Amino acid sequence: MTIVKFIKPLYTIYYWVGSFVLNIIKFIVKPEDNLILFISFGGKKYDDSPMMIYEEMIKDDRFDNYKLVWAFHNPKDFVIPRGRMIKTDSLEYYITALKARCWVTNSRVERGLSFKGRNTFYFNTWHGTPIKKMGKDISNNNKSFGSKAKWNVDIMTAQSKYEADIFSRVFNIERERFLVCGLPRNDNLATATKETKQTIMSKIGLPLDKKVILYAPTFREYERDKKFNCVIAPPIDFEEWEKKIGDEYIILLRVHYEVAKVLNVKVNNSFVYNVSDYPILNDLMIASDMLISDYSSIYFDYSILERPMLCYAYDYEKYIEKRGMYFDIRKFFLGGTTEEELLDVIKDFSYEENLRLVRKFRNNYVENYGSATSVSIETIYKNIKMK
Secondary structure, X not given: OHHHHHOHHHHHHHHHHHHHHHHXXXXXXXXXOOEXXXXXXXXXXXXXXXXXXXXXXXXOHHHOOXXXXXXXXXXXXXXXXXOEEEEOOXXXXXXXXXXXXXXXXXXXXXXXXXXXXXXXXXXXXXXXXXXXXXXXXXXXXXXXXXXXXXXXXXXXXEOOHHHHHHHHHXXXXXXXXXXXXXXXXXXXXXXXXXXXXHHHHHHHOOOOOOEEEEEOOOOOOOOEOOOOOEXXXXXXOXXXXXXXXXXXXXXXXXXXXXXXXXXXXXXXXOOEEEOOOOOOHHHHHHHOXXXXXXXXXXXXXXXXXXXXXXXXOOOHHHHHHHOOEOOOHHHOOOEEOXXXXXXXXXXXXXXXXXXXXXXXXXXXXXXXXXXXXXXXXXXXXXXXXXX
C-alpha cells in the first residue's frame, strides 16, 4: 500500500480496477442492518474519535444487538473490548465494508478506492482542524497526491465553522453534511483536572517536580527516504536545552505517526522522553504544562486545555512553498525561528500573555468541544436504528 500510495501511475490502475470490482460485488453482497465497521488512521491504531465513540457505544444498551468490527493492519497487535477484529486490505475487509450499515472513521474507509455499501451510513470524524493545505488545495507537485475517490460521507464532525467551510470545499462535501459539535477525542481534554494530570504523569513515569513541555512537530511529506519513510531533522540540540531550562523542565518528544525516523535528535531518559510510540496522545497533552509545535493541528486541540503554546517555525518559508498553509501560525503564538530564540522565550516566559494569545486562538478556531461523543452516538443511532 505504501508503494501504491506514492507511485501515481500504479495508484491510478489500483483505483480504477479496485473501484470497478467492488462496485460490482456490492450488488452481490447482502447488507447487514446491525453491522458497524470502525477504523482509525486507516488501520494503524485503536485510538482517536472512533475509539471514543466505540467505547461509549458498547456501554449503550441500544447497541447490544449490533455487531461491532474493528479493522487494523495487524490485528494481533491489539486487544479490544467486545467486538471482533479484521485485517485491512483483505477480502474480508472489503466484504465487511460493503455489508456494514455504518462506517465510523477519522480518515477514510475506502483505502484509496471509491465504493460504498448499498445501505451504509458513513460517519467521519476526521482527525484534526486544517492549518496546512488539504485536499484539492494541495499543490500538484506535492508528493502526497490526493485520492481520486469522491467523499461519500453522510456526516462529518467539525470543531468550528472555519473547519467545516474548508473541508466542505477541499473535499467537495456538501456543507450541510457537517456536524459542528467538536471532535469526540477531545471531550476528555475539556474535563481534565490537576488530579488527572498527576495521575497520567505517574502512569507515564514522569517526575512530578518538573514542568513538562510537549514538543510535537508535524511531518514533512516532501522529505522521505528511498523506502518512502517520512524523515524529520529539526535543528535541535537537546543538550543545550537541558543546560538552559533543564532545572525547571523536562521534554516529551512526540513525532507525527507519519514520521518513521527522528534524525539529529539525541534522547535521554532524564530530560527528553521519546513518547512517539505512546498510544494515547491526549494523555501526553494532559500531562504537559506547555506545547511546542510548528504547523500541526495539535494547536487546536491543545487550546481546549487553556495552557501555554509556542511556535517553533524553523523552516516556515520552505514549508509554505512545499505544502502551504491557510494562515500564518507565527502571528498567533510566541516562539521563534531559531533554537536560541525559542529557548529565550521559554526562559523569560510570560504566562498571562501566553494564555491571552491561546484564548484568542481558541475563540477563533474551536467553537465546540466537550460533548462530541454523545452527540455523535445520538446521530449514528438516529440514522441506523433497526425497526
